[in-house]
Amino acid sequence: MTTVREITIGLLRSLGMTRVFGNPGSTELPMFRDFPQDFDYVLGLQEASVLAMADGYAQATRNAALVNLHSSAGVGHAAGNLFTAFKNQAPLVVTAGQQARSILPFEPFLHAERPTEFPRPFVKWACEPARAADVPLAIARAYRIAMTPPFGPCFVSVPVDDWDRPGEAVAARAFAMGNPGDRAALDQLARELRAAKRPALVLGAGVARDRGWDAAIVLAEAQLASVFVAPFAPRNVFPEDHALFQGFLPASRGEIVARLAPHDLVIAVGGPLNLYHTEAEGPHLPPDTALWIIDDNPAMLSWAPGGNAILADSGMALAHLAAAGAPAARPVPASRRSAAPVPVEMSDALVMARIAALRPADAIIVEEAPSSRPAMQKWLPMLRPDSFYTTAGGGLGYALPASVGVALARPGERVIALLGDGSAMYSIQALFSASKAALPISVIVMANRRYEALEHFGRHFGLDRVEGTDLSGLDFRAIGEGHGVPSRRAATPEELDAALAWSFAEAGPTLIEVIVP
Known part of the structure; x- marks a missing residue:
């Protein structure tokens, strides 16, 4: 008999997920029976720490990380950083223990009453498999959904007695990712970019996720475009000592409008332009500024208050625009770099x-x-x-x-x-x-x-x-x-x-x- 645990370990190994981030509880222990020597268990002393460790690891490796939490209590502890992982678009497969199926009708100690509802809305998908044999399939599906743009956490609740039940092998499948975007829309944007007098790029974290750093530099230099970082972008997206770099947009409606007012075309790539932290009135963009937004998250494109939208991988879209030809002559944007004296007082x-x-x-x-x-x-x-x-x-x-x-x-x-x-x-x-x-x-x-x-x-x-x-x-x-x-x-x-x-x-x-x- 091949057990659910053995099948799952083989699946995780084939997916490159041999590092487990967790804080063990009673309903998780059978998952780690005969723990393989090629796996590494990273212990965190509280589930919020566990979730954030996995988030950092997943973003830095660009592969989904495996998190193991303890039923409702552990998931509750981790909820704050689960929200952060969702906002970070960090690909995670979060598993949590559940009490044995035979005692679930009696509301046993440390069980999860509605396990798939608790982590929502900050997971892309949640499941407690109907049969023990379905656990490996659920984890495989969670991985594929987590790794489908926009990336994010997925959740699987596993009853404690499932791990030793018989299961069926699950093969890891090739899963191509990356949407190059609508070519006609990108070509139209390229024409508008070449015709613009004072274009600006506003770059968000998707540029980092999609390896768009080099393409962003090539595009900015070819077009002599000013470059801003989007409000509250959680990743670095452009060399901050570059002559075309104009700084960081604040999460303020009026200040965004003021900073972008000199530009007749703004291209926001890889994250929201109109991300606000305090209430304000007035326009979302300068009146004479055209806006295009490029991102792999259709939800973000849908709530953006204006602009044309292209659903695309940020790196691919930047590379396409960078290859689209140079503009007619336009002035070089003034550099924001200054020779301010280095501070000397403790601050x-x-x-x-x-x-x-x-x-x-x-x-x-x-x-x-x-x-x-x-x-x-x-x-x-x-x-x-x-x-x-x-x-x-x-x-x-x-x-x-x-x-x-x-x-x-x-x-x-x-x-x-x-x-x-x-x-x-x-x-x-x-x-x-x-x-x-x-x-x-x-x-x-x-x-x-x-x-x-x-x-x-x-x-x-x-x-x-x-x-x-x-x-x-x-x-x-x-x-x-x-x-x-x-x-x-x-x-x-x-x-x-x-x-x-x-x-x-x-x-x-x-x-x-x-x-x-």
């Missing part, structure tokens, strides 16, 4: 500038420091593809565990987890996972002793005082050491440089608590 700006100066050439930034993001965007440019990751959905508790997943996916490269002190505490347990795997992660905690992003929003809403933002009393050096991660504190520019040099030279994980005013 988040100084921290970013020193990281930029001292980081290894292969460093990857995984960031969750919302109040320091403007300083990062100004002083810490991302210069090579696939070197920046953050949360697309805005939920906290992602970046520290995601840095573990990225480091596992990119062995030999330095990962810098750049965190706010409030953000760090959401999934601080990930330090344990980094320590156990001896990963080259430099955890840098910007300790301003408060939820500064909320203080900022309090000013936006006219509040004189914002409750619940005081974080004084946290000792990240002690927290890091307590998880097995060597840690230092830096409160002066000299201490900062020494700590960064030490951290970047270490083979394993380190933590620096940076005291910033």
Whole structure:
């Protein structure tokens, strides 16, 4: 007899999914009976950390990652980062235990009453197979759906007694992906682009997912187009020291219109242009600006408030446009780069500038420091593809565990987890996972002793005082050491440089608590 477990292990091996991210519970244990030597179980100490580790790993490998959670309680713990994975379009196959089928009528301890409903709407597909023999088929289908653009998590609930039941073999099938887009629509856009006087590209995370970095550079240079990063884009999409780079669009209706007003044609590729964080009135685009949107997510194309839309792989579409010919003469856009003096006082700006100066050439930034993001965007440019990751959905508790997943996916490269002190505490347990795997992660905690992003929003809403933002009393050096991660504190520019040099030279994980005013 070939069991469901044996068939599933063979399927996972053929799909390249031999790393399992989990926190084990009682209803999951039979899945790991006789755990294969070529598989790796990555332990997270809380399911939110587990989910984010898998998200980072999936994005960095561009293959679906396997997550194993514990029935309703574990899925509930992971729900915040499941939302983030959905917004990140991270391909995940999430499995969760269920109690044995024979006792489900009696609402047993730690069962899931409606398992396929609980993770919705933040999964693309959810299933609890009707028969034990159908479990491998469900996991195979979950993989294919997760890996079909737009990528995203899928969910399979598995009763505990299914793993030892007989099953039928499931073959891994070739599954081609990538939609080149409607050629006639792309050719029309190419003609409009050549005729435009002041075109602009607004690039989102889909450009990174679809390997469109080089094509974006070729297109921008051929067309002398200004290049912006879309609001809250969670990946880096263009060299931020390039002469055509014009910066980051804010998630503000009026400011987007103001920034794009000089341009008669805007092409938004790989993510939403009109992503807002605060309420406002007025137009979504300048009155004399034409808009085209290219993305692989039909839902995003449907809610965009204007513009012509092309459903396509971002990289393929950019390559098609790049090969479509040069325009008539047009002026070179003015560069936004300035020779502003490097900060010298202890501040988040100084921290970013020193990281930029001292980081290894292969460093990857995984960031969750919302109040320091403007300083990062100004002083810490991302210069090579696939070197920046953050949360697309805005939920906290992602970046520290995601840095573990990225480091596992990119062995030999330095990962810098750049965190706010409030953000760090959401999934601080990930330090344990980094320590156990001896990963080259430099955890840098910007300790301003408060939820500064909320203080900022309090000013936006006219509040004189914002409750619940005081974080004084946290000792990240002690927290890091307590998880097995060597840690230092830096409160002066000299201490900062020494700590960064030490951290970047270490083979394993380190933590620096940076005291910033």
